[in-house]
Amino acid sequence: MDYYDIFINVLSSTVRLSIPLIFTALAGLFSERAGVFDIGLEGKMLGSAFAAACVAYLTGSAWLGLGAGIVCSVALSLVHGFASITNRGNQIVSGVAINFFIAGITIVLGQAWFGQGGRTPQLPPEARFAPIILPGADAVRDIPIVGPLYANVISGNNILTYLAFLAVPFSWWVLYRTRFGLRLRAVGENPGAVDTAGISVAWLRYRAVMCAGILCGFAGTYLAIAQSAAFIKDMSAGKGYIALAALVFAKWKPVPVMFACLLFGFLDALANFMQGKQVPLVGEVPVQVFQALPYILTCILLAGFIGVAIPPKAGGVPYTKER
Numbered sequence: 001m002d003y004y005d006i007f008i009n010v011l012s013s014t015v016r017l018s019i020p021l022i023f024t025a026l027a028g029l030f031s032e033r034a035g036v037f038d039i040g041l042e043g044k045m046l047g048s049a050f051a052a053a054c055v056a057y058l059t060g061s062a063w064l065g066l067g068a069g070i071v072c073s074v075a076l077s078l079v080h081g082f083a084s085i086t087n088r089g090n091q092i093v094s095g096v097a098i099n100f101f102i103a104g105i106t107i108v109l110g111q112a113w114f115g116q117g118g119r120t121p122q123l124p125p126e127a128r129f130a131p132i133i134l135p136g137a138d139a140v141r142d143i144p145i146v147g148p149l150y151a152n153v154i155s156g157n158n159i160l161t162y163l164a165f166l167a168v169p170f171s172w173w174v175l176y177r178t179r180f181g182l183r184l185r186a187v188g189e190n191p192g193a194v195d196t197a198g199i200s201v202a203w204l205r206y207r208a209v210m211c212a213g214i215l216c217g218f219a220g221t222y223l224a225i226a227q228s229a230a231f232i233k234d235m236s237a238g239k240g241y242i243a244l245a246a247l248v249f250a251k252w253k254p255v256p257v258m259f260a261c262l263l264f265g266f267l268d269a270l271a272n273f274m275q276g277k278q279v280p281l282v283g284e285v286p287v288q289v290f291q292a293l294p295y296i297l298t299c300i301l302l303a304g305f306i307g308v309a310i311p312p313k314a315g316g317v318p319y320t321k322e323r
Helices: 003-033 041-059 062-086 091-114 146-154 159-177 179-189 191-196 201-227 239-249 254-274 287-302
Strands: none
Touching (some): 003 041, 003 146, 003 201, 041 062, 041 201, 041 239, 179 201, 239 254
């Protein structure tokens, strides 16, 4: 295998590993732009993965599995909203509680329903999102440089992969070119001014966390019935936290969020590729070094070495209407 083939394989793996990060980071973008910190992204992704795998297995339909994943994630978002928006509870505590609850309940229900140690049965091919072969992929496969890139990286992905990349410009358009996006960003910066204009701060924030729930539903569904063929306990494996790191790294902007997720996906793909391989003059590098790089990069950003990441001013602060 030559170096270009290795590059194509790593690039293809990067795309696949980045998809749940892109969906989840965009979910956090909507929520945090409205002033609601959402540590519960991890739990919502895991819960939607479990719901999608269960429904896809019982119905044999990947689309019904996607619907179930979205419904589960939105329901958890509403719980988070009820705790942190309606009751003005601590947003961090609410998100952490969701993470712990989902991590436990998915294992309990999985064991009770299927008796397979907290996982769901293997899904048949028709209950998963299959790869889509784009026109001309087989014909150009043997063309140097361009052929493998089109046939193995751009083509051959499932529909959720393409939806993830389409979600990036769509999110940009919603946030920066619609009245809803203008109000959502305003409520994250100055909720008092939004309230004075006669707009409900609570309703805007509820809609933001619902958008986050929908996107987390896509992320969890991708994990369970697109990238994998079953739900496995704790299969989100900290991706919700990595998505939060990518969101901070990208300074809460949609297009940089995509590139940050691709960077973190590349580091994950590189870690998988480097397992057991020797590096000249260094030897075998522990996989944990690559896995820690996303967090190290985020800490470097927060320290101000590559620009200052300034979160929304009202982020994490419950709004109390002045009387």
